[in-house]
Amino acid sequence: MIDMLLEWASLLIRWTHVICGICWIGSSFYFIALDAGLQSNPRLDPKVKGEAWQVHGGGFYNIQKFSVAPDFLPEHLTWFKWEAYATWVFGLALLILIYYFNASLYLIDPTVMTLTPGVAVAIAGGSLVLGWVVYDTLCRSWFGLTTSRLALSGFVLLVAATYGYTHVFSGQGAFIQVGALVGTIMAANVAMIIIPNQRKTVACLLKGEEPNPIWGAQAKQRSVHNNYTTLPVLFTMLSSHYAFTYANKYSWLVLAGIFIATFLVRHWFNTMHSGAKPDWKLWPAAAVPFFGAMILTQVGAPGVANVGNVTFAEVAPIFEQRCHTCHAAKPTFEGLDAAPKGVMFDTPQMIKRQAPLIMVQAVVTRVMPLGNITEITDEERAKIAAWINGGAKLD
């Protein structure tokens, strides 16, 4: 009963996280596109940077953006912050519930680094705070003065963090940590820079003083960063469904390739929204790192030795010893009350039926057994591969 409630809690948290994320990303994409498409017009108030006309939902909208602020504080002012905060809060809850509470299954891989769950969680959680401090310092420093210099140094730091995570945690744990790190920076940009700066502007308006334009410029810079980092974060969030992305020895380079590809795609959309002629070269330019990442997942995938013909009698004890604690109608692994994803190895027929999936999970990507908690050997993986390649026969 308790396990069922926990599963429902997990579902509700994930659902809410995704819904809030959609709202946040939707408003981020909308406002960056709106900003890019603003047209100046001599008829407008000199304080207005530009205006946009839009048609949606059966009506026309005329939106104007003030470069700094209007002379007065509007009576009804809509703020955009809760979707960002809620996405982060529910994301953190999921991260803790799945990855930090079950660190030995999802976060730690002893073949990468032997860590106790306590140490792993301390490194994982601490790095999220450290990441924000480093990024924020970088933006405020001399590096932050030109966009290209900041973008390049930010990218180098991001790849360095990815390299670090993939050399400390399991592949899946590393990718989710990269997503959590960037997501934390994005939410902190809203909570620590964008909203406080907007509050300062509002406070000035209330006092009848002229707001400092630097506040708006700073907020705009961080909001552009958030826009460009959205696509790679979503990639890391989905990657746990595609083990081949992280289950290879170049996983950090794979993610670096995806970062570059998604930045270029985002850039294409942003320039396109500004009304400029779309730069179609950006698409083939994005395809290069993307295909590079695809190739790396192939050449970096772990291989197995050829061990000749293997019968079911030889692999049955491997499944019994290395998999059956979790993959059974009644799992004996502590904390599991049902077979994960309904995958059970109680009878030879059940094992045979799952052979293609077993090949992917235990041989090609090696994500099973989770965290190699049951200590399967390379030779045993090779035997499973040989049995499946020989037609997964039961006699």
Ligand code: HEC
């Ligand atoms: C410690 C528990 C544990 C052990 C041991 C274990 N698994 Fe799993 N397995 C899981 C969990 C948890 C999932 C669900 C993973 C997820 O949701 O991403 C899973 C999922 C799977 C899936 C389904 C993957 C999918 O995406 O549909 C297969 C196939 C699988 N395991 C095979 C194996 C094989 C083969 C072994 C033994 C070599 C093994 N597992 C050992 C916990 C375990």
